[in-house]
Amino acid sequence: MILSENDSIISFIKFLKDKYGLICDFSKNKIRIDKKFKLIFQEKKGKRKKEKLSLSILDNTRIEEIENFFKLFQIAIVLKNKNGFKVSSNKTVLEASIVEKIEAQSxxxxxxxxxxxxxxxxxxxxxxxxxxxxxxxxxxxxxxxxxxxxxxxxxxxxxxxxxxxxxxxxxxxxxxxxxxxxxxxxxxxxxxxxxxxxxxxxxxxxxxxxxxx
CATH class of the missing domain: 1.25.40 (Serine Threonine Protein Phosphatase 5, Tetratricopeptide repeat)
Known part of the structure; x- marks a missing residue:
């Protein structure tokens, strides 16, 4: 999957959940991010980016890459596994999808x-x-x-x-x-x-x- 600026993020959220069992948590943001929200890059005065921003989501894509991509749009994203725990930034999406049995949590x-x-x-x-x-x-x-x-x-x-x-x-x-x-x-x-x-x-x-x- 390729996620690009000006895209609605609903398909991205569904893709991560369906293929990798990952939850996208945007609760740290002050702005409301809903189904209609699109990734809009805020250009600084006097500076223009050379090309459209995009990110390919593959099995070996690291969580950190996704986090950094969203930072370009001034958006904080936290990815959680199917047990609701935040996944490590250094893991790939495929590694994050493999959840071992966890001892009883509180x-x-x-x-x-x-x-x-x-x-x-x-x-x-x-x-x-x-x-x-x-x-x-x-x-x-x-x-x-x-x-x-x-x-x-x-x-x-x-x-x-x-x-x-x-x-x-x-x-x-x-x-x-x-x-x-x-x-x-x-x-x-x-x-x-x-x-x-x-x-x-x-x-x-x-x-x-x-x-x-």
Whole structure:
């Protein structure tokens, strides 16, 4: 793939995810980078570049090359692997795509990763959020871990970025008992009835004593 100035970066983001399992994180930038954003080079007065800026993304392209290319446009990019961890700048995209099994990491790290992905303006990362949540639930050891995960779900609901069917899926993923559902209903309830439709759906599971195994 070749990424050039004036290109929309959505195809680049999709390419890295589909081929190498890499997440593009642009959260460090002050400007909003969304699906319509294009790479525009800001020329300095009296200086003109000789040719159009471009970068070929091949298996042996180093992460550092991608980072430096975006710096030309005054954009900070952080590339993360499928576990949500920042990949080293000296790795190639192919090396970064090979993720070894990691020893159990803290629930706090999982939640930080989920929040970072959720804040990404590109909605194609929803499946990654669900996968990391599933891993966190599997490794949770006590009620303290569960409470952290439930609060993370509430945060995702409050972002207003995700549709109810998706939120219902992750609520069902997290809720292992009637008490879990009740706890979520309590945390989602506010005087403005912001999540009224979502709460009604959750209450349906409670009333039917539906427990996800």
């Amino acid at each position: 629930i706090d790290n999982d939640i930080q990763t989920i929040v970072a992905i959720a804040k990404n303006p590109f909605y194609s990362e929803k499946d990654w959020i669900k996968r990391i949540l599933g891993d966190a639930i599997y490794r949770s050891k006590d009620n303290e871990d569960k409470e952290k995960i439930i609060n993370c779900i509430v945060l995702l609901c409050n972002m207003g970025k995700f549709e109810n069917p998706y939120l219902i899926d992750i609520i069902k993923l997290v809720s292992k008992s009637r008490e879990d559902y009740l706890r979520l209903v309590h945390l989602l309830t506010d005087e403005n009835n912001t999540h009224l439709n979502l709460i009604k759906k959750v209450e349906f599971f409670i009333n039917n004593e539906f427990t996800i195994k």
